[in-house]
Amino acid sequence: MESYGYLFDLALILIATKFFGVITRKFAMPQVVGALVAGLLLGPACLGLLHETDFMDRLSEIGVIVLMLTAGMETDIVELRHSGKSAMVIATCGVILPLFGGALVASLFNGNGGQAVLQNYFVGVLLTATSVSITVEALREMGKLSTKSGNAILGAALVDDVLGIVALTIITSASDSSVNMLLVMGKIIAFFVLSLVFGVFAHKLFERWMLFYKNEKRRFAIIAFAFCLIYSYLAEAWFGVADITGAFIAGLILSNTTRVTYLANRFEILSYMLLSPIFFANIGAKVVIPQMNGELVLFTVLLTLVAVVTKVIGCGFGAKLCKYSNQDALRIGVGMISRGEVALIVANKGISSGLMKEEFLAPLIIMVVLTTIITPVLLKFVYRQSEEEDLQYSPITDQYEEIKNMDLATQTIADINDHARKKNEEKLFRRKKKE
Amino acid sequence: MESYGYLFDLALILIATKFFGVITRKFAMPQVVGALVAGLLLGPACLGLLHETDFMDRLSEIGVIVLMLTAGMETDIVELRHSGKSAMVIATCGVILPLFGGALVASLFNGNGGQAVLQNYFVGVLLTATSVSITVEALREMGKLSTKSGNAILGAALVDDVLGIVALTIITSASDSSVNMLLVMGKIIAFFVLSLVFGVFAHKLFERWMLFYKNEKRRFAIIAFAFCLIYSYLAEAWFGVADITGAFIAGLILSNTTRVTYLANRFEILSYMLLSPIFFANIGAKVVIPQMNGELVLFTVLLTLVAVVTKVIGCGFGAKLCKYSNQDALRIGVGMISRGEVALIVANKGISSGLMKEEFLAPLIIMVVLTTIITPVLLKFVYRQSEEEDLQYSPITDQYEEIKNMDLATQTIADINDHARKKNEEKLFRRKKKE
Numbered sequence: 001m002e003s004y005g006y007l008f009d010l011a012l013i014l015i016a017t018k019f020f021g022v023i024t025r026k027f028a029m030p031q032v033v034g035a036l037v038a039g040l041l042l043g044p045a046c047l048g049l050l051h052e053t054d055f056m057d058r059l060s061e062i063g064v065i066v067l068m069l070t071a072g073m074e075t076d077i078v079e080l081r082h083s084g085k086s087a088m089v090i091a092t093c094g095v096i097l098p099l100f101g102g103a104l105v106a107s108l109f110n111g112n113g114g115q116a117v118l119q120n121y122f123v124g125v126l127l128t129a130t131s132v133s134i135t136v137e138a139l140r141e142m143g144k145l146s147t148k149s150g151n152a153i154l155g156a157a158l159v160d161d162v163l164g165i166v167a168l169t170i171i172t173s174a175s176d177s178s179v180n181m182l183l184v185m186g187k188i189i190a191f192f193v194l195s196l197v198f199g200v201f202a203h204k205l206f207e208r209w210m211l212f213y214k215n216e217k218r219r220f221a222i223i224a225f226a227f228c229l230i231y232s233y234l235a236e237a238w239f240g241v242a243d244i245t246g247a248f249i250a251g252l253i254l255s256n257t258t259r260v261t262y263l264a265n266r267f268e269i270l271s272y273m274l275l276s277p278i279f280f281a282n283i284g285a286k287v288v289i290p291q292m293n294g295e296l297v298l299f300t301v302l303l304t305l306v307a308v309v310t311k312v313i314g315c316g317f318g319a320k321l322c323k324y325s326n327q328d329a330l331r332i333g334v335g336m337i338s339r340g341e342v343a344l345i346v347a348n349k350g351i352s353s354g355l356m357k358e359e360f361l362a363p364l365i366i367m368v369v370l371t372t373i374i375t376p377v378l379l380k381f382v383y384r385q386s387e388e389e390d391l392q393y394s395p396i397t398d399q400y401e402e403i404k405n406m407d408l409a410t411q412t413i414a415d416i417n418d419h420a421r422k423k424n425e426e427k428l429f430r431r432k433k434k435e
Numbered sequence: 436m437e438s439y440g441y442l443f444d445l446a447l448i449l450i451a452t453k454f455f456g457v458i459t460r461k462f463a464m465p466q467v468v469g470a471l472v473a474g475l476l477l478g479p480a481c482l483g484l485l486h487e488t489d490f491m492d493r494l495s496e497i498g499v500i501v502l503m504l505t506a507g508m509e510t511d512i513v514e515l516r517h518s519g520k521s522a523m524v525i526a527t528c529g530v531i532l533p534l535f536g537g538a539l540v541a542s543l544f545n546g547n548g549g550q551a552v553l554q555n556y557f558v559g560v561l562l563t564a565t566s567v568s569i570t571v572e573a574l575r576e577m578g579k580l581s582t583k584s585g586n587a588i589l590g591a592a593l594v595d596d597v598l599g600i601v602a603l604t605i606i607t608s609a610s611d612s613s614v615n616m617l618l619v620m621g622k623i624i625a626f627f628v629l630s631l632v633f634g635v636f637a638h639k640l641f642e643r644w645m646l647f648y649k650n651e652k653r654r655f656a657i658i659a660f661a662f663c664l665i666y667s668y669l670a671e672a673w674f675g676v677a678d679i680t681g682a683f684i685a686g687l688i689l690s691n692t693t694r695v696t697y698l699a700n701r702f703e704i705l706s707y708m709l710l711s712p713i714f715f716a717n718i719g720a721k722v723v724i725p726q727m728n729g730e731l732v733l734f735t736v737l738l739t740l741v742a743v744v745t746k747v748i749g750c751g752f753g754a755k756l757c758k759y760s761n762q763d764a765l766r767i768g769v770g771m772i773s774r775g776e777v778a779l780i781v782a783n784k785g786i787s788s789g790l791m792k793e794e795f796l797a798p799l800i801i802m803v804v805l806t807t808i809i810t811p812v813l814l815k816f817v818y819r820q821s822e823e824e825d826l827q828y829s830p831i832t833d834q835y836e837e838i839k840n841m842d843l844a845t846q847t848i849a850d851i852n853d854h855a856r857k858k859n860e861e862k863l864f865r866r867k868k869k870e
Binding site for chain 1 (some may be wrong): 439443445447449457489493496497500653656657660661664665667668671672678702704705707708712
């Protein structure tokens with residue numbers, strides 16, 4: 001009889017993630033934080049209203065794939081080359097330090113024997129990926145997005161994502177101890193090299209195909225989705241590489257095509273209407289609070305501290321290497337602190353592959369929430385001193401505005417349509433009256 | 436290891452349904468037909484690439500709920516009252532005749548003992564719901580949508596959907612023989628009466644809430660979705676009424692709110708990006724061809740004939756009752772022939788509740804495909820003779836254009852955005868060159 005119970009669960013997830021998302025937004029935090037809180041509340045840790053099911057797991061996996069696809073599409077490869085060396089240096093320093101810092105903290109609580117080493121480095125990987133959206137929002141509000149430091153943050157965050165994916169790929173592939181490490185590395189290299197060769201070709205093919213039509217077509221989004229799913233599948237099936245890596249690369253291939261704004265808009269709708277609420281709720285439903293003892297609290301505190309400090313020092317050091325001023329180096333470091341969905345996505349992957357200890361999930365989520373909360377506060381502080389700014393133009397800045405504009409414009413059109421309809425109805429009504 | 440195999444299945448579904456959808460579109464048939472063909476090909480009846488799984492079943496159930504929600508939202512209740520009596524009379528005659536005609540044909544092959552009576556009437560219910568989209572397309576192409584007969588078809592098709600839902604509700608609720616028939620009818624009546632009372636209230640609440648904001652907001656679509664899911668759930672859980680009935684009523688409640696175009700657009704995207712391909716593929720995957728023997732072929736032929744003839748005569752008779760000319764009565768009858776998603780959705784419901792004999796599925800699908808193919812052909816024929824037409828204005832006609840316009844406008848905006856970005860990039864490039 002209760003075969004339709006999942007309808008109610010789904011409704012609950014949609015309402016709760018939106019409700020808490022709106023609340024966190026009110027406090028100038030990203031909606032992700034609210035969605036996570038909703039998941040925690042609904043999950044077994046608090047109310048116990050949601051239960052992990054195979055259905056939710058699969059749907060949340062598709063959600064993750066769509067999120068990574070979008071992340072890839074928003075990574076402007078051409079811009080990556082433009083912003084070039086300094087972004088690369090800043091990002092690399094800002095990835096290496098958290099990687100080893102995270103592994104060190106984990107080893108204090110997890111030991112160093114056998115599988116533990118991989119588990120510790122996995123915690124390090126979790127600390128690598130910056131989630132730049134909150135920084136972008138904060139800088140935009142302050143009108144500091146188009147500054148020298150703002151551009152450096154955006155560029156470095158792009159490279160950061162790619163480096164994080166590489167680190168994830170290596171560690172997940174290495175986790176299967178039954179296979180030869182040399183073979184694993186060979187497969188990873190083969191995957192990236194083949195992706196590069198095939199990617200250039202596929203990118204051109206997509207561009208030509210999509211330009212063949214004068215207008216945007218549904219088929220663009222549908223075929224792009226299928227392409228991404230196949231890429232994810234083959235990454236796992238042929239190369240032993242995580243499916244989310246495949247999805248990210250598929251996104252990279254689609255980025256910089258003429259229709260990418262249309263595609264991103266479609267996937268965003270698919271994501272917020274169904275998939276990403278399920279993902280966040282599912283993450284929340286995996287957290288088990290009773291395991292939080294004194295040791296884990298200490299771990300949480302240390303993890304958060306290390307996450308903040310290693311990013312600020314790593315990126316700041318990278319910025320100094322690139323001859324940024326002390327002030328800008330600090331700003332860049334602070335701008336890279338916040339972690340977000342990518343850390344959660346990677347953690348989710350780690351749990352299903354056994355690389356992530358389940359009791360590390362709650363500390364990780366707390367770390368994500370805390371870094372997200374403090375980043376805008378610290379940003380306001382480090383940007384306060386400046387009186388005059390060298391405003392810099394960059395196309396990346398634009399791209400973040402576009403999808404927003406598109407949504408807004410769609411709204412306007414809906415308004416116009418509704419207005420026209422109302423007017424027509426009145427016309428008809430008057431005509432009927434006359435008769 | 437094959438835990439990620441469903442990613443590949445999903446990609447296959449997306450590609451195949453789109454591919455065949457585009458092909459059928461080329462032949463002036465709706466994409467639904469192509470999607471069905473894709474499902475048949477991928478399913479166990481042909482290639483056997485897809486298998487019914489719990490995951491696909493649930494996702495396709497959500498897809499059906501979204502389809503019915505959209506159908507409800509597109510049913511303009513105010514217009515229903517406007518188009519009033521004649522639409523009501525035409526639709527009622529066009530529902531009663533197919534209902535009994537279908538039951539009669541089924542009884543020839545299924546007998547009349549015990550459960551068989553319900554199964555036969557279920558076949559009748561399957562024949563009731565007209566799918567007007569193909570007729571709208573055909574009439575629009577011929578420029579006959581805003582004629583007296585065109586308006587009558589649209590109005591009757593709206594009423595038709597509601598009557599079909601009522602018939603479905605009664606028969607599915609009656610299928611559980613363990614309960615008292617009086618109680619069942621009482622519950623159905625309670626459901627509709629409470630829906631009416633609550634609906635008026637909820638409609639006003641939604642309208643006020645959505646008008647509270649100046650712009651369209653994501654939360655409108657998300658909360659509307661959650662509302663629909665809860666309505667569907669409660670219909671099943673409290674009243675024993677099919678969840679799709681609940682979804683349709685939820686759509687009715689949302690219809691005629693100021694933001695309905697925005698909502699419909701969002702659900703359409705969710706639908707074509709993921710849910711409805713899965714639904715059609717899943718329907719196709721339920722068909723088992725080897726059971727098609729001579730008797731079933733005869734059944735298929737009779738079913739299709741009865742579907743066509745009862746609609747034409749039923750609706751035509753209704754139109755004559757309302758004093759339409761002979762020519763217009765024929766046109767209205769022909770315009771109501773085509774069956775589509777609603778018949779399939781109801782069939783799907785019937786299979787899971789045991790009311791629908793599985794071997795009737797293939798004939799039903801063939802009937803849907805055939806009526807869809809012949810409707811535009813016959814329409815061209817019956818509309819050919821007319822030289823001058825009394826063009827009539829109606830707000831329903833507009834509504835069918837709106838969502839299309841909205842999609843088009845979104846495309847234009849994407850173009851503008853892309854263009855602006857390209858220009859910016861060139862600007863940057865030139866600036867860099869100067870430096």
